[in-house]
Amino acid sequence: xxxxxxxxxxxxxxxxxxxxxxxxxxxxxxxxxxxxxxxxxxxxxxxxxxxxxxxxxxxxxxxxxxxxxxxxxxxxxxxxxxxxxxxxxxxxxxxxxxxxxxxxxxxxxxxxxxxxxxxxxxxxxxxxxxxxxxxxxxxxx
Amino acid sequence: xxxxxxxxxxxxxxxxxxxxxxxxxxxxxxxxxxxxxxxxxxxxxxxxxxxxxxxxxxxxxxxxxxxxxxxxxxxxxxxxxxxxxxxxxxxxxxxxxxxxxxxxxxxxxxxxxxxxxxxxxxxxxxxxxxxxxxxxxxxxxxxxxxxxxxxxxxxxxxxxxxxxxxxxxxxxxxxxxxxxxxxxxxxxxxxxxxxxxxxxxxxxxxxxxxxxxxxxxxxxxxxxxxxxxxxxxxxxxxxxxxxxxxxxxxxxxxxxxxxxxxxxxxxxxxxxxxxxxxxxxxxxxxxxxxxxx
Numbered sequence: 001x002x003x004x005x006x007x008x009x010x011x012x013x014x015x016x017x018x019x020x021x022x023x024x025x026x027x028x029x030x031x032x033x034x035x036x037x038x039x040x041x042x043x044x045x046x047x048x049x050x051x052x053x054x055x056x057x058x059x060x061x062x063x064x065x066x067x068x069x070x071x072x073x074x075x076x077x078x079x080x081x082x083x084x085x086x087x088x089x090x091x092x093x094x095x096x097x098x099x100x101x102x103x104x105x106x107x108x109x110x111x112x113x114x115x116x117x118x119x120x121x122x123x124x125x126x127x128x129x130x131x132x133x134x135x136x137x138x139x140x141x
Numbered sequence: 142x143x144x145x146x147x148x149x150x151x152x153x154x155x156x157x158x159x160x161x162x163x164x165x166x167x168x169x170x171x172x173x174x175x176x177x178x179x180x181x182x183x184x185x186x187x188x189x190x191x192x193x194x195x196x197x198x199x200x201x202x203x204x205x206x207x208x209x210x211x212x213x214x215x216x217x218x219x220x221x222x223x224x225x226x227x228x229x230x231x232x233x234x235x236x237x238x239x240x241x242x243x244x245x246x247x248x249x250x251x252x253x254x255x256x257x258x259x260x261x262x263x264x265x266x267x268x269x270x271x272x273x274x275x276x277x278x279x280x281x282x283x284x285x286x287x288x289x290x291x292x293x294x295x296x297x298x299x300x301x302x303x304x305x306x307x308x309x310x311x312x313x314x315x316x317x318x319x320x321x322x323x324x325x326x327x328x329x330x331x332x333x334x335x336x337x338x339x340x341x342x343x344x345x346x347x348x349x350x351x352x353x354x355x356x357x358x359x360x361x362x363x364x365x366x367x368x369x370x371x372x373x374x375x376x377x378x379x380x381x382x383x384x385x386x387x388x389x390x391x392x393x394x395x396x397x398x399x400x401x402x403x404x405x406x407x408x409x410x411x412x413x414x415x416x417x418x419x420x421x422x423x424x425x426x427x428x429x430x431x432x433x434x
Contacts (some may be wrong), residue, residue: 012182
C-alpha cells in the first residue's frame, strides 16, 4: 500500500513517485500524508518535505510555501518554489533573508497584511538556510 | 524594361531575403518546440490548482464576504484591460490581431460610458496602444528578454494587478491574449480575470469522494489560493503567447520563403527573356549591318 506523491512547481513537475509516507510542513504544523488519509487541503509554510519509502527518507525537498492536496490514494504538493535539499544554496538564502529583514525594518508597521506576507517570506528564507545547512553534513558522511 | 544589371541585382536581393526568412523559420520552429514543452510542463500545476480552487469554491459557495479577487468590487465602471503581445515583430498578424481586438474593446467600452485603463504586456502592443490611448495606459511591462519566461514575471504582474484592485483602481479586469490552438492558428481571446468565474468541479463522476477538510479554514485557504491562481493564469497566457508567437512567426516566415521563391522564379524568367531579346537585337543589328555593306 502506497500513495502517489507529486511535487509540482509552477514551472514543472519536480517529483512523481510512489511512497509510503510524506511529511510536509503545514502552515499550522507538520503533517504526514499516508495511505487512507482523510481528504485534506492545507497551506504550507517554507520547510522541508520528507518522502519516506518504508522507514527511510528517500528524498528531501525544500518548498518555499504553497499548498497540498492530500487524498486516500495520492498527495499533491503545489510548491511556490521547490528544489532538492542538496541543491539549496545557503549563501543565496542568506542574502535573500538579509534583504527581507531590511525591507521588514523599513515596512509600514501599520500595514498588517503586508507585514504578515513579509514574515512568511522571512520564515521561508530561514527554513531554507536551515535545510541547506542540514544537507551539508549528510553529504560529507 | 529593366536592364539586365538591375534584374541581376534584384534577384540577388530576393535570394538573400529568402535565406533570412528560411533561417528565421527554422529558429522559430526550434523555439516553438521549446515553448510547447514548457507549456506542457506548467500544465500539471495549473490543473491541480484548478481542482483545489473548485473544491474550495464549492465549500464556500453562498457565503458572504468573499475576497475581491473572486467577486470583484461589485461594480462595473472601471475596466482594466491587459493585452498581451510579443516583444518582437515579424510574426504575421499575431500582434496586430491583439492590437485590433484591444482597440475595438476599448472603443466599445468607452461607447458604453465605462472608464478604461490599460496595462499592456509586451513591447508590440505597448507601442501600438501608446499612439492612440496614451492617456489610458497606467503602466506596462515587457515579457522577459531571456529565452525562458520565469514564473516570477507572472508573480510580479499578478501582484501588480492585485494591488491595483486593492486600491480600488478598477472593477473588472479583462485580459486579451492569443489563444494557442495549433501552430497555424492563434485566436485572439478576451478572458475575464476579475471577477473570476470559479472552475466547475469536474469529478461529478465520483460523487462518493468524501468532502475535503481544510487547514486553515476555507476562507483563509481561498484568499491564499486566489492570488496564486491569478499568477498561474497569467503565467499560462505568457507561455501560450510565447508558443503562439513562434508558431505565428514560423507560419509567416514559411509563407515569406515561399513567396520569395516564386518572386525569384518570375524574375529569373524575365531576366532570361530580356537577355534573349538583347541577343536577338544584337544579331539583327549585325546581320543588317553586314547586308548593308
